[in-house]
Each structure stands twice: as C-alpha cells, then as structure tokens.
Amino acid sequence: MALRLLFLHPNFPGQFGQLAAALAARPDFEVLAIGHRGADGRMVPGVKVHYYDAFPWVEHSAFAGTEQFTQQVRRGRAARQVLQDIKHDGFRPDIVIAHPGWGDAMFLHDIFPDARLISFMEFYYKRTGTDLDFDPEFPSDPSEVEFLRLRNLPSVMAYEVSAAAVSPTHWQANLFPPAIRSGISVVHEGIDTSGIRPDPAARLPLPSGRVLGRGDEVLTYVSRGLEPLRCFHSFMRALPEIQQRRPNAFTVIVGSDKAHYGKRPPVAASWREALLAELKGSLDLSRIWFAGRLPYADYLDVLRVSSVHAYLTYPFVLSWSLLEAMSAGCAIVGSRTAPVEEAILDEVTGVLADPLQPSDIAARIIALLSDQPRRRELGRAARQHAEIHYDFQLIGLPGYLDLFDRVMKRCGPGIVEPLHVVGGESSTPGPSIAAENHRERRTENLEADVGRTLE
Template sequence: MKILLIHQNFPGQFLHLAPALAERGHTVVALTVDGNKRPSPVPVLRYRVPKPPEFRGAGLHYAQMAERGATVARACARLRREKGFVPDVVFGHGGWGETLFLREVWPEARHLTYAEFYYRARGADTGFDPEFPRDPVAMGIGTVARRTHLLQALVEADAAVAPTAWQASTFPRGLRDRIRVIHDGIDTDRLKPNPDARFKLPDGSTMRASDEVVTFVNRNLEPYRGYHVFMRALPRVLKERPSAQIVIVGGDRQSYGPAAPDGKSWKQIYLEEVRDRLDLTRVHFVGQLPYPQFVALMQVSRAHAYLTYPFILSWSMLEAMSVGALVIGSRTAPVQEVIRDGENGRLVDFFDIDGWSRALIEALSDPDSAMPLRQAARQTILDRYDLRRICLPRMIDFVEGRD
C-alpha cells in the first residue's frame, strides 16, 4: 500500500510504526512542517505553516486549526496533481487540524486519525486545580471552542486510535465505537532494569541504584504535571532523609495550560516559594536529557514521582515502570488505569502534599519492601504495553485494516 503519515512533529507517535510499515513493503511517506528538524525513518514532504488568521473571539482556535488544515489540503492537492500521488491510507494526528480537509483531496483513501484527547469543560483537566480559578462560563466556552477541530477530525475519519482507554473515553459517547485503544508501545528490550546503571550529574558526581534518588520528569515543569505539588513536598523529604538527592528533568517553557504570569516560568515561581526550606545542593535541575541519560536516570531512581491533571498520560511514567522503578503516581484517571496502589506502584491524591512527602520518605527509607512493586510494575508493561510483542503488531493491523 501507499501510506501517508501526517504529524507536525513527525515522527511523534509514528516513531516505530513508520519504519515497521516500510519494512513490510509499503510505500510510506511523511508530511510535516518545514521547520521540523527531527530525524525521520521514512521520506518526508513538508508544508509551510500559514500565518495566524486575522480573527478574534471564541472561534480563534478553530480558525487557526482550519487554516492549517486548508494549507495542508492545498499542498496535498498539488502533490496529487503534479506527482499523481494517491495514498491508500492517510493517517494523521488530529490535534493540529492537519487532516481536516484531506478527504476532499483523496476521497478514495482510508482516513485514520490519532485521537489523543478531547477537551471537556468538566471532569478532566479543565477546572481541576483550584489554585488557578477562572470564571466557569468563560472557561467552558474556551474549552468547547478549543475542541471543535478534534471532533471534526474524528467525524471525517474512517477509524481512530487512542493510546489509553481513559483518553478514548473523553470523546463523545456516540463516536467512541470508532476508536481503537492501542498504546504507542514501550521498548521493554531497551527499557529494562540495570543494577549497574550510573547517572552523572552536571557537576560530575555519579549516582547509582544504591543511592537515595528521587526523580521527577516532564517535558516542561508546570502545574499540569504537578510540579507545584512536588516542590512543596520536598522540604520535608530532604529534612527527614539527609542522604536523599532530587533530580528534576524538564524545561522551563510551557507545554500545557496557561503560561506563568509576569514573564516568569513556573519553574522559577515554585522554586522561589520553597527555596529557603531546601538544601539546594541536593536538588538538581538537569533540563531536558538525551534519551540514554534519561534511561540511566530511571534505572538508578529509588522513587519516581509522577503527577498529572486528568489529561494525556506521559510516556515517561510507563518507561519508568518498564525499567522497574517504583512509581508514586497521582490518583488521577490516566494514572489509575495503569497503577494499582500497593500492587505495582503507589498512588497519592494529587493535592495531598503531606501524603507525597510521606510516600517519598517511605520509599527512600525501605527500598527492600518496594521490590515486589517494582517487579510488578515491569510486568505490567510487559503484559500490556510492550512495543514489539503487543502494541506495534496491533497498530500495524489497524493501519492495514485488520483491526
């Protein structure tokens, strides 16, 4: 078959799928933005991101997504007209509007969408954190307006895929039957326990699996992923565990939710809040790590804290479980789908700062008792999220029309 994969940050969720499809003899081509510099496992076509529309009001977000979709559709129409390219399958991520009008270009193709998350005015991330109150009507209008293109992407597709059952459940009930639940997959052959692992800090000191290491990982440090709660739990942890070392991975930009006020970063704001109660020689902000270093850090972690609003589940939590880390997760819907408290990890209420301190202290003080949880965590990933044995074969079947 001829297969076109579309993602503004390609390869994104198609990292393993694209080369696997090519290895099966399909002609696989990717379409992405012209500024995307990520290495690609397959040939890449590019489109230029349009200028923001001159539009204001509640429809701004949809206008931006629709303009991008129209730009992509025009580029694809030229591809068909000038090169005669007609794919059998068009598979895109629905999050940025890229797929909205492609059925108009290739009506004979099978259209698939990656349905990652559908914003809700209630019951998910919106309004979850009382620390950031907003007018409920204005918030609801903004949320509903923000999801319009996601609904259109799903309606226009022949089938869709979501990485977790909870993320699939956020979409309207009448459309869920077209969504398959298939995770992108975790490379358990690479992400496995290593008692001999070492992680080197920027100052040259080395951490080992025998050390009291607490880890916290996110693309960017912000409230959506519980950075504020984690930082507030640290003073007690450092006071009661004088050998503990805290390693915090993540940038200081914005990934989700609103930007920090007054030109600051969320990292700055919550570090300043607790700075005078922290031994900063034991709190290490290491920025965004190359992947091999991230793996090594997870392998030496004695306690890995993962917090999230009811939102998209991070790969990093599952990757930590795959290497056998003890994950202490927030008792929120996407985490509860994977972690069972006291069986393959620990769960703490998202806002329970004392609870987070206690859970981290217990994990640091008694690593032997956590060993069954660590082993069960890895088994969970092997049984449900293994890339090559479970997820990738299912995703290939989905694209080829057998699932």
C-alpha cells in the first residue's frame, strides 16, 4: 500500500520541489499538496495541489504586533477548510510535511489526528544574534520586538504535535530553544548538483546585445529581493571602487525590486532606486545590468559565466542561491556570518568578507578578479563541497526517506510524539545515518573528480 504524503506550504512547493517530484514518481507514494492560491509557487509533476483562497490583511489592531499572529491564525483556518475537503474526498495522509511558521498547520490535527507531522523548522525569531539587531544602520523598532514571541508561536504549537522536526542547517536548528532543538534533525533538502554544474560554453545575452561568456570578467550578485537583509546596500557601495580598480568588469545583479524582508526605503520606491540615488555620479551604469527576476535557465547561465559571485547576508536563512553558485563552480565572496560560514570555509571553498563594510567586500572581490588561478581553485573546491554536502540524491532524498521510516515505526495511529535526540547525543547532530552512509559511499569518487576544469 502506498504511503500517503501531504505537503502543506503556502508557496508550494517552496523548499520541497525536488522531494515532491521524486516521491510522486515512485509507486510506493501517493502525494498531495495544499497551498495558497495566487502565491509564488509552481506545479510539480505528479502532485495535485489543493488551494485555499486569498484573504484580506487585518489592519488597525489594538496592538500592532498581534496582526502577524492574527494572519497566521486566519491562514490556518483557511487551510483547515481545504483539509476538511480532502478528508471528505477520502484522502487520509500518513505523513504531513509542513512549514508551520506560516500558520497553515495550526489546525491540522483537528482534522487528521493520526497524521504524522514533520515540521520544517526554518527560523526562530530572536531579539539578538540574528537579523534583527545585526545592522546598526537599520536599528530595530521597539514595536518589532514587543510581540516577537508571537511570530514563533505557530512553530512551537506545531512542534508539540510533531512526530519529527527538521531544519536545513545547524545554525537554523540551533536558533530554537533547547527543548525544541533536541528533537530537530538537520537535513538539508538538497540541490540538483548534476543539473547545476560548470559549463565553459555558457553564454549570457544582455539587453544591449552584448553576450557574456567565461572569457569575460563578470561580477554577479543574486537575491530574491534587492534589500538590506541580503546586504544589497553594502554590495552597491562597494561597486564604485570595484569599477575603478577593474575597468573591464561587468556586473550582473539578479533580483526583484520588492523588499521581502525588513524595512522599506523611507523615500524611494525600492532599495535599488535609493542606492542609485545615493551613488549617483560614482557608478558607470553601462557596466551594470539589473536583470530583475530571470527564468531559471537564464539565472543558471548567470552563475556559469560568473568570474566572482557575491553572496552577502545578515544572519538569516541560508539561500539556495549560495549552494547553487557553489555547485556551478563559482568563486564566491561571502559574508562572514554564521549561516554562510556553515557552507563556506574561508580561503578554501570561498572568501569571506565583513558584510557591513563595503571596502572589505570591494578588496576581496578585486583580489579575486585579478587572480584567475585562485578563482579556479576556489571554484573547484566549492563545487566538490556542494556535491558532497548538499546534493539532493546524496543528502536530501535519503535524509527525508530516513525520517519517514523512523516516524512510521515510532508512532502508531493516534500517537504523535517528538523524536528527541535524533542523529546521536551531540547537541548539533548532523544529517541522518542513512544520508551519512550514502555520502561515504560516494565521497571517494567525488574527490577524484576535483580536477574538473572550470575555466
């Protein structure tokens, strides 16, 4: 009998595109999903998605900080209606994988009390040590921290009834209180390192008609939104010196003008406009392409033609774009922040810079742009690291299959309990045993491949 699996994510597939597709293609799984209609999701082959409708934002609460929690509850109620609908249609999930931070899973066990919930614990909001207090240029407003615990409440509520919990990185897992951290498995969902690989023949056409290739000097920056949380302000302020010192360098900036996190600019319509106004007269705009959002294939070509790739961020959720840049063999200048340091070893798989110091960012980018052998060495090491530690087939799929096996064996019908201390007694357990064993079997072959030519 097929294992019935339900994904619950407002932006389905979110982090789970590869996982959902791989499981839906197997005869031993039946896969459904629930998402928010109109969200920025996409279809996954073999997965039927049931949508809950949009609902208006509730404003003018007596306490402004409660508005976010009110939205999470309303989202949970909307998802509950869809859960009732699929139950009426005869679907009873054995396992539910949910991102509880949005609120969608808040009433899951009212409808399916026997379902084994695997909670994706992506981020625990804290007053110190994360994005909120990181950048003195943008101090947090008292109203932002007054009701901070409410932002975490849906995740805490979900953990109470979870059969397992998972975080993609150790840093993200360690944000959670010890009582919750002890039950979190660290398993990255993985990227497609076979499909995201170096290509010496890659070409990137520009709107001007120029075509960039591996022989050009190309600086790249990628973010979902061009905003301070991903240190867009620092990167832009580093560009004048980079352009002055590297007169042949061309910069490609990928990302939308929408600020997805943090503050909006006080005057300009976007941070891009605000920074361009601030730097007016000091930038050669003919050597910069603001590409906006690109089709995925074009985005990969940006990485493949990159000479140096900048990945800068506050202490926040680690972006897939960093791991994809590593898989593409980019020479990376990353931010010296905890989530990045988990993926990038300074001077080995990339170079780290102070993300709030444009002069430091500029110096490290300039040094790499002028040193092709060093770029080649870093790109090879980054590619190898991504293959061994972040490959979907090697880490993501085995890790989640191991979670499924454990929750189905541990929890009988109606018995839902946390999996405390998974992966050993260490306070920072690594990926699952199955993933580790699979990694060991392939590491020798991958290390033999380190000499692959990137340029």
